[in-house]
Amino acid sequence: MSSKKIEVPNHIAVVMDGNGRWAKQRGLPRTAGHEAGEKVLFELVEAAIKFGVKEMSAYAFSTENWKRSPEEVKFLMGYSRQSLRNRRDRLHDLGVKVQWVGRPQRLWKSVIEELQDAEELTEKNKKFTLNMCVNYGGRAEIIDAAAELARDVKRGKVKADSITEKTFEKYLYSPKMSDVDLFLRSSGEQRTSNFLPWQATYAEFVFMDVLWPDMNPDQLWKAIEEYSERDRRFGKA
Numbered sequence: 001m002s003s004k005k006i007e008v009p010n011h012i013a014v015v016m017d018g019n020g021r022w023a024k025q026r027g028l029p030r031t032a033g034h035e036a037g038e039k040v041l042f043e044l045v046e047a048a049i050k051f052g053v054k055e056m057s058a059y060a061f062s063t064e065n066w067k068r069s070p071e072e073v074k075f076l077m078g079y080s081r082q083s084l085r086n087r088r089d090r091l092h093d094l095g096v097k098v099q100w101v102g103r104p105q106r107l108w109k110s111v112i113e114e115l116q117d118a119e120e121l122t123e124k125n126k127k128f129t130l131n132m133c134v135n136y137g138g139r140a141e142i143i144d145a146a147a148e149l150a151r152d153v154k155r156g157k158v159k160a161d162s163i164t165e166k167t168f169e170k171y172l173y174s175p176k177m178s179d180v181d182l183f184l185r186s187s188g189e190q191r192t193s194n195f196l197p198w199q200a201t202y203a204e205f206v207f208m209d210v211l212w213p214d215m216n217p218d219q220l221w222k223a224i225e226e227y228s229e230r231d232r233r234f235g236k237a
């Protein structure tokens, strides 16, 4: 760790990639990789709180993940439900507000209920926000927002000529979500994969050559240090 003052990002988005490869390397089923990855997610939430981060968005299940085998989809649904139930009290004690960000269509009703229970329990917490992106797709989010906005224009609630970015943001799944500062992807892949395209427009991207289940608080801090060294100009000279 250098002695230079570190600029800690307010909002970190994480693409938790590499669970399958981590399991394969060990001769384990892919599901064992997701189990290990789940533990890492919550370990990093606790570390992020200690580092002074205020918000984290986790890409837990994308709208494209339905293309995986029925067994893996079933596992991910059941395991997400169980994870949310097991973790919510600890998250609540830590002052974490849990927010579900995603599309209801196709998502298991029992998973939605678990997400809503966690949201209800933690809704007044202010220390940290954890956006659980489940059945999330960036293009789907923008299309859903555009469709609802178009309906409101038709109803006469909004004038098409006065639509601004602020107007549009109100129609996103989670209008209160802040812009992403640090977009972190594990496993060496350098793609954004449809994650938070609207919110991560000015994010700094850090791609780590570490499989998600091998991530730890030191690795997270390394990513924060790399972020801190970037020169963010937001279009200014």
Ligand code: FPP
Residues within 6 Å of the ligand: 016, 017, 018, 019, 020, 021, 022, 034, 037, 038, 041, 059, 060, 061, 062, 065, 079, 080, 081, 083, 084, 132, 134
């Ligand atoms: C990507 O790795 C990982 C996922 C699609 C699932 C991530 C889910 C968790 C960590 C479980 C936590 C979820 C909740 C709701 C608490 P991959 O399977 O694409 O890995 P690979 O690229 O090595 O195959």
